[in-house]
Amino acid sequence: NNKDTNYLCQVVNIELYFPLHYAISHNNIEMIDYFIKFHYDINIFNNDFYKNETPLMVAVRLGYLHIVKLLVDNNVNVNLKDSYGNSAFKYSVKFNQLLILQYLID
Incomplete structure (x- = not known):
């Protein structure tokens, strides 16, 4: 819902994650779908500064x-580092x- 979306967008600095990273780390499919629907940068x-992970790396x-x-x-x-x-x-x-590895290879 909109209240959850607004809250999630305010937690940018929690765990040094952007909202999409945070949604993925909490397996929040509804929020992930929302960000994708509204063209959030899924490669951010x-x-x-120790890792600089993409949302895909977190998943x-x-x-x-599934994510x-x-x-x-x-x-x-899939090639970002x-x-x-x-x-x-x-x-x-x-x-x-290994299931993810197989999926990425295929």
Whole structure:
């Protein structure tokens, strides 16, 4: 709902995540759909200067295949890399997310 959306948009600095990263980390599909619908940048890097993850990397790290599929279906860039040079593919190996790895390869 609109109240939740407004709240989520105000939590940009919580955990150094932007709203989409935060929604993904909390598996909030409704909010993720909202951001995609209104053309939020799904390739944006978070403010975590140690990692600089994309929303896709967060979804992969947490093992949320359904969110990975949603992002890929909406043309997320799977080749972006974090501060250490890790792509979503490398995340899937590093965090033992083999179903996600298989999905990204296919």
